Amino acid sequence: xxxxxxxxxxxxxxxxxxxxxxxxxxxxxxxxxxxxxxxxxxxxxxxxxxxxxxxxxxxxxxxxxxxxxxxxxxxxxxxxxxxxxxxxxxxxxxxxxxxxxxxxxxxxxxxxxxxxxxxxxxxxxxxxxxxxxxxxxxxxxxxxxxxxxxxxxxxxxxxxxxxxxxxxxxxxxxxxxxxxxxxxxxxxxxxxxxxxxxxxxxxxxxxxxxxxxxxxxxxxxxxxxxxxxxxxxxxxxxxxxxxxxxxxxxxxxxxxxxxxxxxxxxxxxxxxxxxxxxxxxxxxxxxxxxxxxxxxxxxxxxxxxxxxxxxxxxxxxxxxxxxxxxxxxxxxxxxxxxxxxxxxxxxxxxxx
Numbered sequence: 001x002x003x004x005x006x007x008x009x010x011x012x013x014x015x016x017x018x019x020x021x022x023x024x025x026x027x028x029x030x031x032x033x034x035x036x037x038x039x040x041x042x043x044x045x046x047x048x049x050x051x052x053x054x055x056x057x058x059x060x061x062x063x064x065x066x067x068x069x070x071x072x073x074x075x076x077x078x079x080x081x082x083x084x085x086x087x088x089x090x091x092x093x094x095x096x097x098x099x100x101x102x103x104x105x106x107x108x109x110x111x112x113x114x115x116x117x118x119x120x121x122x123x124x125x126x127x128x129x130x131x132x133x134x135x136x137x138x139x140x141x142x143x144x145x146x147x148x149x150x151x152x153x154x155x156x157x158x159x160x161x162x163x164x165x166x167x168x169x170x171x172x173x174x175x176x177x178x179x180x181x182x183x184x185x186x187x188x189x190x191x192x193x194x195x196x197x198x199x200x201x202x203x204x205x206x207x208x209x210x211x212x213x214x215x216x217x218x219x220x221x222x223x224x225x226x227x228x229x230x231x232x233x234x235x236x237x238x239x240x241x242x243x244x245x246x247x248x249x250x251x252x253x254x255x256x257x258x259x260x261x262x263x264x265x266x267x268x269x270x271x272x273x274x275x276x277x278x279x280x281x282x283x284x285x286x287x288x289x290x291x292x293x294x295x296x297x298x299x300x301x302x303x304x305x306x307x308x309x310x311x312x313x314x315x316x317x318x319x320x321x322x323x324x325x326x327x328x329x330x331x332x333x334x335x336x337x338x339x340x341x342x343x344x345x346x347x348x349x350x351x352x
Contacts, residue, residue, distance in 0.1 A: 005065070013061035020053045034174035034199060034220065036192040037115040041176040044104075044111050051100050115177075116190055119156035125149070127161040129168035129181045130324050132210035132281070133265020134201065144233035145263045149201055149218040151193045152226035159189040164326055169205035172218045178204055193220040209322050210281040213268045257342020260335045264327070274346035282323060283315045288347035291315055299347070303340045307331075 033039045126137040127149075136146045149172075151157055161170060163181045170189065171178040174197075179189040203214035221229065258275055261267070267277030272285040283291060292302035295313045305312050308328030314320045331339070 005069075008069075009061045009065050012064050013057040016060035016064075017053055017057035020056050024049050024053065030176075031173045032195070033176065034172075034193060034195040034197065035176070036194055037190065038174065038176035039194070040111040040115055044107055047107055048104055051104065055100075118158055118190060119192075122156040122158050122190075123152065125151075125157060125159050127159050127170065127181070128164060129161065129170070129203070130164040130265075130326070130330075131166065131208045131322070132203075132214040132268045134168075134170065134203070134214070134216045135263055135265070138230060138233060141230050141234035144236060146233070147262050147265065148216050150226060150229060151191065151218060151220050152223045153193050153196055153220050155192070155223065157191045157193070159191065161187045161189065164330060165324060166207050167205050168203045168207050168214070170201065171204045172199050172201050174199045175218070180205060196220050196222065209319060210269050210279075213279065213281060214265075215268075254338055254342040254345065256335075256338040257340075257345075260331065260339040261342060264331075269322070272343075272346060273350055274342075283318055285343060286347060286350045288343060289351045300340060300344050303343050304336070307336065307339065 030042060030045070033042055124139050126139065126143075128135040128137065133147070134149070136149050137143050138146070159170070159179075161179065161181045162185070163183045165183065167183065168181040169178055170181060174195070175191055175193075177189060177191070179187050181187055197220055199218045199220070201216040201218045203211060205211075207214065261272070261275050261277075266272070266285075267275055267279055269279040269281035270283065270285045271278055271280065277285075288303060289299060292299045294315075295302055297305070297313075302313070310323035310325065310327075311320055327336075
């Protein structure tokens with residue numbers, strides 16, 4: 001091959017590679033990494049992209065050079081000269097893809113292995129998914145629950161996830177990891193946060209009518225702040241001593257009921273002024289008094305049955321089968337009673 005052809009091929013290849021690199025690097029394709037695992041995944045991504053740009057440059061250079069220098073005349077209908085193959089070339093274009101694909105496999109295996117490795121002080125967090133809410137439980141804090149995922153910066157965290165109804169999938173874009181949550185299985189996800197902040201957490205598996213509302217947050221905190229928060233949750237979740245007082249506050253919503261309401265994601269589907277909830281998938285809970293009258297049931301009994309057996313009465317205008325059917329099993333009697341009292345009190349206050 002003449003020197004001029006080699007120079008032309010190199011020039012075209014450099015231009016094609018430059019254009020491809022600009023397309024890959026100039027736009028912001030990925031969110032900023034917020035975990036150690038995300039950094040490794042990003043390295044793998046860009047490693048593969050670099051290989052793709054290299055191959056694209058070679059293919060583009062050869063194709064463009066061939067189009068420019070080996071075009072036949074419009075009146076030339078003869079067959080080209082027969083070519084019986086080139087053993088050296090065939091071996092070359094077999095070895096190069098083998099090396100590239102093998103290198104991708106090796107890098108990916110190393111990244112997967114390191115991302116799954118737990119540290120000695122790994123923090124366990126239990127994740128419960130159900131239509132249409134995530135609940136996060138901390139065994140180190142007497143299984144205190146939270147509607148958002150709070151994580152300490154720089155510490156290894158292992159999520160143990162289970163579903164109470166259908167398949168869900170947890171995803172935080174800044175962590176670059178996604179894991180399905182399958183009924184009957186406990187799936188795990190390892191995270192080591194490296195950046196403080198609040199990041200969106202969402203379900204990425206179509207799980208029902210309210211799927212688009214199944215969102216939460218991952219809040220990465222300073223270790224000291226997280227430890228203080230965890231200690232407070234542990235104190236709050238500790239069993240309360242028996243109370244000898246029989247007085248109750250009948251004018252303000254129950255704090256315990258509000259906590260149950262928020263922890264179980266009721267605000268994702270319902271509107272309730274007392275909880276600052278604005279969901280529209282399910283009935284407006286500010287109108288519970290009117291709904292109970294339409295169902296011809298006492299208010300408290302109506303609320304209780306609507307929670308434990310939501311298909312017993314369907315408010316006109318709302319679909320059947322959307323509300324989870326397992327609150328009667330997943331909530332303790334104390335939680336259920338507190339939630340019923342909170343909803344009844346809030347609805348009566350709203351009516352008044």
